[in-house]
Amino acid sequence: MKSIVVSMIVAAGLMTAGSAMAVDMPAVALKNKCNTCHKVDMKLVGPAWKDVAAKYKGVAGAEATLSAKVKKGGAGVWGTMPMPPNPTVSDADMKELIGFVMGLK
Ligand code: HEC
Numbered sequence: 001m002k003s004i005v006v007s008m009i010v011a012a013g014l015m016t017a018g019s020a021m022a023v024d025m026p027a028v029a030l031k032n033k034c035n036t037c038h039k040v041d042m043k044l045v046g047p048a049w050k051d052v053a054a055k056y057k058g059v060a061g062a063e064a065t066l067s068a069k070v071k072k073g074g075a076g077v078w079g080t081m082p083m084p085p086n087p088t089v090s091d092a093d094m095k096e097l098i099g100f101v102m103g104l105k
Contacts, residue, residue: 022040022041023040023041023104024040025038025039025040026096026097026100028093028096028097028100029097029100031093032086032088032089032093032097034086034097037083040104045081046078046081046083047078049100049101049104050104050105052066052101052104053101053102053103053104053105056102057102062102063098063099063102066098066101066102067094067095067098069083070083070086070089070094070097070098071085071086071087071089071094072085072087073085073086
């Protein structure tokens with residue numbers, strides 16, 4: 001019995017460690033369905049958000065450019081696959097989303 005309890009604690013500890021390492025999509029990204037095409041650290045339909053952060057690091061005005069791009073959609077930066085427009089994302093959500101993306105390392 002004691003060993004079962006111990007192994008359960010170990011398993012729970014491993015699970016917590018795993019989720020602390022992988023950066024999950026924030027709630028605002030799930031709400032706006034960005035997660036259907038993007039992941040934080042892996043290319044899906046669109047580029048990994050980590051790669052986006054690296055590409056625009058230190059670029060003046062990147063937040064404004066990216067906010068407009070996400071809203072209007074577009075292609076050609078990461079490949080031929082276009083991102084469709086996301087006109088329903090509120091300004092507040094957009095600020096949070098782009099802030100999250102640009103905050104990744
Ligand atoms: C249907 C798939 C799809 C959805 C949904 C989607 N994206 Fe994209 N996204 C893409 C693709 C494809 C690209 C690459 C476009 C390119 O190469 O110019 C991209 C590119 C981007 C970029 C980089 C733009 C650039 O010019 O470098 C950002 C930032 C981004 N997406 C954020 C978002 C956010 C935030 C949302 C949710 C509101 C979202 N995406 C929803 C497919 C998607």
